[in-house]
Amino acid sequence: MVHATPVPSSGFQALILCGPGESLNAISSNPEENPKCLIPIALRPMVYYPLDWCKRAGITDITLITPPSALASVKAALQQNPYLTSLPSPSPTVVAPKDLKMTTGTAELLRLPEVQACIHSNFLLLSCDLLCDIPGEHLLEAWLVSQSELGSASQGGLSVFYPAKGIADEIKKEPTDFVAVTSFEKDEVPAVSRYELSKLAMSMPMDTLKEQLENDKGLLLRHTLVEKHASVKMLTSYRDAHLYILPKWIRSLAQHEERFESVSEDLIGYWAKAEWQRGLSKKLGIDEILGGKNEVQEEQGSNDGDSLEEEIDLRGMTTTHGQDSESSPTVPSSVEVPPILAYLTKPSKQLIRRVDSSALVLAMSLRLAKLESVEEVGRAAASPFSHASKIATPEGIASRSIVTKGDCLLGSNVMVEEKCVIKESCISSNAKICSGARLTRCVVMDNAVIGQKCVLTGCIVGRFSQVGQESVLKDCEIQDGVVVEKETDAKNEQFMSFEGFDEDDDDMDVEDDQDNDDEAVF
Incomplete structure (x- = not known):
């Protein structure tokens, strides 16, 4: 396992x-x-x-950005949670913009005044649900090397993608992205070759x-894509890690382009296309932000559906290699759009994953539970x-009682009574497992109680x-x-508490997306 070594401040x-996490409301x-x-x-x-x-x-x-409603809880955790207090100082700053709502998009968030005021240099933007053991300085070094020949006003960015299909911990229905990448030319920053970087040409959710x-009856691409890039590789099994290295000027782009809602789909997606789509950088305001002034009327390449540029039906193409076209002359521009680079990880022992669903909370917790402890192998050999x-x-x-130490994690003050069997599970602090209970592939959160002779398999049990x-x-x-009644026999169900429902509605059946025969138990 490769470990990150702190580097001098760059x-x-x-x-x-730290968003609301509506996908985890079942927990x-x-x-x-x-x-x-x-x-x-x-x-x-x-x-x-x-x-x-x-x-x-x-x-x-480091700045944590959270909705105002969660500010008190986040600050308290930073001061009291033993895992968070064990991190090296200084503590992160917590910002709770007054207009940050539960439904605010990530690009909209970047436009909020409090967030704009936070950005004073090149920055990393990442989600709170990211697991990554790729050394951070490796990514920073790759970005710095790729930008070595560019001025500070024209630096590009870097976006990380990881395979979500065909991997050991594949999760059914985990979303993926459509990613189109191109290779560097031989004369373009040859030093980046060892980092396996590509140029991002397109990115959008699948x-x-x-x-x-469905709407276009095929995949339509612009001529300028294949004119700009002789070869384009298209991937459908990767997912945006929501880990970005961004130049400071992106703060101005986010503020200028009020139509952007999502960083992943809008800011990154349109930036990638602006590198090859004629006229798009001007419409997005990139030309103005980077100090260029394009006096040529760029009628081709408009971004409003009135483009004169012919679309290409990919189904009719036998190759992605472009040919010279007299009908699509290159329009000169006073600004060259800095590229957004793609770092595509490969399935390996290194872990990078977003944990934004209950299934991923379970899968990733159980995966980490199998790691050897520092006590067993020493700090140098242990995983971060x-x-x-x-x-x-x-x-x-x-x-x-039996607890399989090789694949379990038990927090402080966990009580396990006699004749229990616990395998491949994570049990948080102050939980109680009563006598005769059997747990397999479960996550039990703090202060939960599992009753006598219960049998739980593949379950997530919330706190208290x-x-x-x-x-x-x-x-x-x-x-x-939530309290589950004794002798309950259930499979694929969500036990949830809904405040505000009338008592007469307590027996209402709620259809589950994965299995129409399942019920949500209130």
């Missing part, structure tokens, strides 16, 4: 977006008290991982691409994700929840604070 700062019923960024992954709060990644890369100027395919020990309080486990004795649950999710 002038970078990091912004970590947290109160995002104000228990926001997404504090949901545990292998016992540690989710935001611990990007914070630790930045610290190991030598970045100390759902967006499917809609376009390893815990000091696999079982924090061994005396809390009754002598006649209780599972009644002799219950048999498989692949279920139990929201925090």
Whole structure:
């Protein structure tokens, strides 16, 4: 395992977006008290991982951006949670823009005055749900080398993508992106070849691409793409990691282009296309921001549907190699759009993954639980994700119980009574596993109670929840604070608490997206 070694400050700062996490509402019923960024992954709060990644890369100027409703909880966790307080100083700054709502897009967030005021240099933008053991200084070095011949006003960016299909921990229905990349020319910064970087030509969610395919009856591409790039590689199984290295001028672009809602789809996607699509950089305001002034009327390449540029149907193409075309002359521009680079990771032992669904919370927690502890192999050989020990309080486990140490993590003050069997599971602090219970591939959060003789397989049990004795649950999710009645037998169900429903509605059946026979238990 390669470890990151802190490097001297390179002038970078990091912004970590701690959004509402609506995709995890089956785990947290109160995002104000228990926001997404504090949901545990292998016992540690989710935001611990990007914070630790930045610290190991030598970045100390870190800002957490959170909705005002979660500000108190985030600040309290930074001061009290033992995992967060164990991180090297200084502590991150927490900013809660007054107009940041639960539905605010990531690009909209960058336009908020409080966030604009935070950006004073080149910066990293990353999500609180990121797990990454690729050394941060490796990515920073790749970006710095690629920009070595450019001035500060014309520096490009870097976006990281990882394979989400065909991997060991593949999750059904995990979203992917359509990514089109091109190779560097031989005379373009040859030093970057060892970093396996590409130029990003297009990027959009696969759902967006499917809609376009349906509307256009095919994949339509502009002539200028194949004129600009002789070869284009298109991928559909990768996912945007929401880990970006961005130049300072992006702050102005985000503020200028009010139509941008998403960083991934809009800001990154349009920036990538502006590098080859004629006229787009002017319409986006990039020319003005970078100090250029294009006096040529660029009628071709408009971005409003009135383009004179012919579209190409990819289905009719036998190659992506472009040919000279007299009908599409190159329009001179006073500004060369800096490229956005793509760092495409490969399936390997190194881990990079977004954890933005309940299925990923379970899968990634169980994966990290299998790592050897520092106690077992020493700090030098241990993963950066390893815990000091696999079982924090061994005396809390009754002598006649079985806990498979190789694939389990037990937090502090966990109580395991007699005749329990726990395999491949993560159990957070102050949880109680009553006598005779059997847990396999489960995540049990802090202060939860599993009743006597329960059998749980593939379940997520929220904090302060209780599972009644002799219950048999498989692949279920139990929201925090919910009480499951004793002797409950359930499969693929979500046990949730809905405030505001009338008592007469308590038996309402809610159709599950994955299985029409499943119910949501209120």
